[in-house]
Amino acid sequence: MTRIRPSGKTRIQREKRQAIFEAALDVFSEAGLRGATLDQIAARAGLSKPNVVYYFDGKEAIYRELLEELLDLWIDPLRQLSAKGDPVAEILAYVHRKLDMSRDMPRESRLFATEMLQNAPHIDDVLKGTLKALVDEKTGVIQGWVEQGRIAPLDPHHLIFSIWATTQHYADFDVQVRGVLGAAREEARFDEAKVFLTTMYERLLHPQDDAPRA
The missing domain is CATH 1.10.357.10 (Tetracycline Repressor, domain 2)
Structure with missing residues (x-):
């Protein structure tokens, strides 16, 4: 599981961001950026779509940050x-x-x-x-x-x-x-x-x- 570096957010915010990243990793690795949707990511994360959008301005923002973290690890x-x-x-x-x-x-x-x-x-x-x-x-x-x-x-x-x-x-x-x-x-x-x-x-x-x- 990819662990995203901690930020200056509350524990609940960090946990929700981590859940979104984990869900997005599943969806993006299966469908790619073009085939993925925010609805799919939200469903995998067990969150509502508005809740996901609260943390990220669209699927591209999730993808870019996830990929940046992954590259350093890779x-x-x-x-x-x-x-x-x-x-x-x-x-x-x-x-x-x-x-x-x-x-x-x-x-x-x-x-x-x-x-x-x-x-x-x-x-x-x-x-x-x-x-x-x-x-x-x-x-x-x-x-x-x-x-x-x-x-x-x-x-x-x-x-x-x-x-x-x-x-x-x-x-x-x-x-x-x-x-x-x-x-x-x-x-x-x-x-x-x-x-x-x-x-x-x-x-x-x-x-x-x-x-x-x-």
Whole structure:
């Protein structure tokens, strides 16, 4: 569940705002901004529509604030990648954090994916600003590891893109994953994914003369 940062409001006001955000996250992750309505959000929150409008000036206002909070949360796992750690361990830890987010926060992942599919009209400046700056910083760290021979030669940007793709898939396409794996493997899908992705990235990252053997 996404927790919105506290504001200078009363406890009841904070609780109602949190209920609206939780309901909106459900609705937006299912229908997107265009398909969502204030009536749907109010119904999910257990509030009247006028009560929702009292706190937010329309669904766009809810969406923008929710997305801003989500973005900060969503890029935090990359912030934690440390230049001081072991390169393979640091990158694998990042993979695991991203996969855990897909398991624990599927609605947030789908909301973010929907915004991307619509050409990111509400966060384009963040993608080209805050996110780009962070990715540039961390790809610089990874490139340094490559040049030091501590990991195999690879393109740091495309490594990060591949991590996003292979981890967020389990949230954004969860119904497809569960459908293909079947009921018998449904509960274990994230554990299986972690084992597979760990093995795959270990083999990709280790320098050739130090590659783990199967």
